[in-house]
Amino acid sequence: MADAPRPSHAYLVGGGIASLAAAAFLVRDGDFPGEHIHILEELPVAGGSMDGSGESTGYVTRGGRMLEEEAYTCLWNLLETIPTLADATVSVRQEITEFNAKWPTDAKARLIGSGTTVLDAADYGLDTRDRLELTRLLVLPEAVIGARRIEDFFSPHFFATNFWAMWRTTFAFQNWHSAIELKRYLLRFMQEFPRMHTLAGVRRTRLNQYDSIIRPLRTWLEAQGVRFEYGVRVTDADFASDERGARRVRRLHVERDGQPDTYELTDGDYAFITLGSMTADAAYGSDDAAAELIRDKRDGGWRLWETLAVKADDFGRPTAFNGSVDEAKWESFTLTMRSPLLLHRIEELSGNLPGTGALMTFKESGWLMSIVVPHAPHFDGQPEDVYTLWGYGLFVDRDGDFVGKPMAQATGREILTELLGQLGLSEIEEQIAATTTVIPVMMPYITSQFAPRTVHDRPLVIPRGAANFAFLGQFTEIPEDVVFTVEYSVRGAMHAVYGLLGLDDHEIPGIYHALADPRTALDVLKATLS
Secondary structure, rough: OOOOOOOOOOEEOOOOOOHHHHHHHHHHHHOOOHEEEEEEEOOOOOOOOOOEEEEEEEEEEEOOOOOEOOOHHHHHHOOOEEEEOOOOOOOHHHHHHHHHHHOOOOOOOOOOHHHHHHOOOOOOOHHHHHHHHHHHHOOOOHHHHHEEEHHHHOOOOHHHHHHHHHHHHHHHHOOOEEHHHHHHHHHHOOOHHOOOOOOOOOOOOOOOOOHHHHHHHHHHHHHHOOEEEEEEEEEHHHHHEEOOEEEEEEEEEEEEOOOOEEEOOOOOOOEEEOOOOOOOOEEEOOOOOOOOOOOOOOOOOOHHHHHOOOOOOOOOOHHHHHHOOOOOOOEEEEEOOOHHHHHHHHHHHHHOOOOOOEEEOOOOOOOEEEEEEEOOOOOOOOOOOEEEEEEEEEEOOOOOOOOOEEEHHHOOOHHHHHHHHHOHHHHHHHHHHEEOOOOOOOOOOOOHOOOOOOOOOOOOOOOEEEEOEEEEOOOOOOOOOOOOOOOHHHHHHHHHHHHHHOOOOOOOOOOOOHOOOHHHHHHHHHHHHO
């Protein structure tokens, strides 16, 4: 008797949201047996950049992601079918909807000026030239824009406006970032123009996104039999082409707990490979130590893409994104407070309860510091008398206004000193510091996906002729969509699974175009004239 054909297996490289979403789509929409799906993750925990950890002595999240109602269609599609950990009858999507209905975002102090003055953020400050420059960027084709930077398209006045202060700090843009990416963001989030000053379009999870999204998704996948293989670093992939030009991954080379190993792929197997990492070489500081800026690629987060890129001219150019740490880095910090004193003072200044104010930016601060006060609890198991605050600085090489040194050289305690100075609370610093822990995190590649680029620098999700492999993550090319969002990773995963498995009967949610709605277009026009 002939041997029965080997069932198909799927190998997902990396345990971030892109791989988790791809695994879910394989099971949910592709009827793929969970036990034949292998998620290969070097770290002992899944989630990738969507992290959240610690205890009451010191919580930390590296990033603070704001979700959005209209634009995040693929993410909502995924989360509609993932149950929460607390109640299997409630989906993660439903929990997010209910939480935001109870705690809607309505920032009353989006911008803070010198002397803790709450600025009129509804006054965007755009003049006729600014509007013309915005319009010019929006109508230019990406092929014409090319690798030019944002600063190549705007005059100095634009960069001093309230609009730019809010837009850049909401999405973490630097003046030297890609003009193409800014254009895509302007089009993708045009519906936010009329509410930039309140961030009313922001949607947040009940807890941090690791606890509210990653853990429920991982738990659901495990229940379907998906195999999480931790301690596995994928180092290379062997490709083969047939006479028709079809390309396949035939072998994955890995290190398992430091020992070399391989996975052999047959014609029926699939490989989904995450490229690059925005949080590669992230380093943590403490109250007494500044976070180190790592420049020598120690953790190998880029190594696989660099290895694969030399094998085909359409596998992208990682050096376009990881070649300039100084143009990609910024630093975040998380405060863990065992007293509500600081939060009460922020409430008095902002007029917002925790969880309702979204981002507060100190517009004139040397570090261009912004903070978010989440609704408590923000971490699973967080005690009732413990509170958290997250913040970041875009200008980490500039001196602070109160500590007299660059943020990149500041300890957690010095970051607290700078924050309290911006809030006008220096006189109670010792009282607050006695019950506060600050954990800074330096991320050398956090905005690397915004680097100026050409059309060849990012590979397609499914490259030409790819028969059994796809690329995932923030460094693939998805026309019209915007990187540095959870939506981008999930949409890419959906394209990868539906495309490779030929799921033509499953429709990928379309990209939302705000200007197609006349009412939204009118609101946008009014906002730009304010």
